[in-house]
Amino acid sequence: MNITSSSTTLVKSGAGVMHVTNINSLGTVASTVAIYDSLTASGTKIATINSLSIAGPQIYDVAFSTGLCVVTTGTIAPDITVSYR
Numbered sequence: 001m002n003i004t005s006s007s008t009t010l011v012k013s014g015a016g017v018m019h020v021t022n023i024n025s026l027g028t029v030a031s032t033v034a035i036y037d038s039l040t041a042s043g044t045k046i047a048t049i050n051s052l053s054i055a056g057p058q059i060y061d062v063a064f065s066t067g068l069c070v071v072t073t074g075t076i077a078p079d080i081t082v083s084y085r
Helices: none
Strands: 007-013 016-025 032-037 044-050 056-064 067-072 079-084
Touching: 007 079, 016 032, 016 044, 016 067, 044 056, 067 079
Parallel strands: none
Antiparallel strands: 007 067, 016 056, 016 079, 032 044, 032 067
């Protein structure tokens, strides 16, 4: 799934495996990507990526049980792609 705005995005409900989060282009001013095992922007955090300075693929291969929720922030949000199964 491709995400290009500052938003809270439910990528998948239910169990699965987050394979990779690719930072396609960096965001600006306070840009981060927070990834949760949840249906909302709370609960068990899987990862936090500083999308001001880290670009390219971030490989995780981590299981989630409740859902995969991604929160992107920034004055200009990063362009990211989340791959899961």
